[in-house]
Amino acid sequence: MRTALFERLEELYPQMVELRRELHQHPELSFHEVRTPKRIADFYKQLGIPIRTEVGGRGVVAVLEGALPGKTVGLRADFDALPINDEKSVSYKSTVPGVMHACGHDGHTSTLLHLAKALYEERHQLEGRIVFIHQFAEEITPGGAKPMIEDGCLDGVDVLFGTHLWSGFPTGTVAYKTGRIMAAADSFEIVVKGRGGHGGIPHEAVDAIVVASQLVSQLQQIVSRFINPGHTAVLSIGSFHAGSAFNVISETATLKGTVRTFDREVRERIITLMERMIKGTCDSSGADYSFTYDRGYPPVVNHEKETVLLKEAAERVADVKEVVETEALMVGEDVAYYLEEVPGTFFLTGAGNAELEATYPHHHPRFDIDEKAMLIAAKTLGEATLSYLEQKVEKVYQ
Numbered sequence: 223m224r225t226a227l228f229e230r231l232e233e234l235y236p237q238m239v240e241l242r243r244e245l246h247q248h249p250e251l252s253f254h255e256v257r258t259p260k261r262i263a264d265f266y267k268q269l270g271i272p273i274r275t276e277v278g279g280r281g282v283v284a285v286l287e288g289a290l291p292g293k294t295v296g297l298r299a300d301f302d303a304l305p306i307n308d309e310k311s312v313s314y315k316s317t318v319p320g321v322m323h324a325c326g327h328d329g330h331t332s333t334l335l336h337l338a339k340a341l342y343e344e345r346h347q348l349e350g351r352i353v354f355i356h357q358f359a360e361e362i363t364p365g366g367a368k369p370m371i372e373d374g375c376l377d378g379v380d381v382l383f384g385t386h387l388w389s390g391f392p393t394g395t396v397a398y399k400t401g402r403i404m405a406a407a408d409s410f411e412i413v414v415k416g417r418g419g420h421g422g423i424p425h426e427a428v429d430a431i432v433v434a435s436q437l438v439s440q441l442q443q444i445v446s447r448f449i450n451p452g453h454t455a456v457l458s459i460g461s462f463h464a465g466s467a468f469n470v471i472s473e474t475a476t477l478k479g480t481v482r483t484f485d486r487e488v489r490e491r492i493i494t495l496m497e498r499m500i501k502g503t504c505d506s507s508g509a510d511y512s513f514t515y516d517r518g519y520p521p522v523v524n525h526e527k528e529t530v531l532l533k534e535a536a537e538r539v540a541d542v543k544e545v546v547e548t549e550a551l552m553v554g555e556d557v558a559y560y561l562e563e564v565p566g567t568f569f570l571t572g573a574g575n576a577e578l579e580a581t582y583p584h585h586h587p588r589f590d591i592d593e594k595a596m597l598i599a600a601k602t603l604g605e606a607t608l609s610y611l612e613q614k615v616e617k618v619y620q
Contacts, residue, residue, distance in 0.1 A: 245328035246322075273285075278366060384569075389591060399524060410481065414510075415509060441459070441499060457481050457496075
């Protein structure tokens with residue numbers, strides 16, 4: 223069955239590329255996906271695979287029943303885009319101003335759809351069932367994973383596999399990690415409230431810009447001086463907005479940023495320290511403040527047995543040139559919610575290629591992928607799926 227599956231994926235590769243480029247030209251922002259889920263649903267309807275639409279909101283779930291009894295594998299891909307203007311010079315450049323697939327979700331979607339098609343054609347030999355989970359709104363919290371889970375997308379699923387096409391690894395690489403592979407991703411907003419005034423009479427004002435600038439510096443001390451160096455954490459200020467004129471002391475200043483952690487205790491300590499520093503700095507300057515902290519996705523934690531299975535499956539795929547253990551990444555992913563519910567693993571499929579200018583980081587306006595990575599991802603997911611379904615779990619892990 224593997225030989226037939228892989229050969230069929232090779233045949234489907236041009237269609238895989240065509241659909242990925244179609245999706246790339248028509249990106250849709252998180253929670254505003256309309257065309258994309260319809261396109262996904264139509265694909266499955268043409269195959270004859272039963273589907274559910276509007277799962278958790280805008281998600282699509284398809285279920286492939288094999289001819290033989292067995293366990294159930296869930297495969298997940300996301301399909302939302304980002305509010306970034308596409309600056310690539312390619313024929314499939316985004317046609318939507320200010321919106322682009324800058325993270326590879328178009329590739330994830332096309333990969334899973336064509337793997338579903340190839341598996342459907344081999345259903346007469348398939349043991350068990352496969353649930354194809356197409357998720358909306360991964361890029362923005364609260365994300366689409368939780369409402370899809372609450373709406374039953376994992377019902378009956380025994381294990382879940384997923385992958386992210388990753389420009390940071392060269393094409394031909396599969397990167398795995400047992401345990402924590404991605405961080406909890408939180409966001410915060412601090413509004414410093416001073417007292418505006420004339421730029422030439424600063425002593426009669428409370429300068430929100432000066433106070434906020436002190437905070438930018440002081441908050442960096444939390445990770446470097448208050449968190450155990452053996453624990454990983456990041457605190458970054460990504461936005462600073464204040465003032466409108468050169469000779470006016472700004473009354474307010476707004477800071478926005480993110481905190482990334484792997485440990486719940488570290489996360490809570492950082493929140494406590496932020497509150498203390500913000501209050502102390504504002505009080506000493508005569509300013510007021512508001513502080514909003516939003517807990518985002520939890521860490522992505524891969525299960526050991528399923529990660530071993532995935533690693534060994536990747537090593538059997540001829541197109542995979544290297545299987546490596548990656549370090550933990552400080553990016554966030556709401557695939558974490560699925561892995562809190564069922565065992566499974568989330569891995570990275572290398573999609574970087576300097577000759578194709580596909581080395582820009584994710585969320586960059588010139589981000590692109592080596593599309594060959596989709597074929598590798600499809601084969602690896604397919605091999606992992608069959609490995610799980612065709613063997614008793616006890617035998618797989620001997």
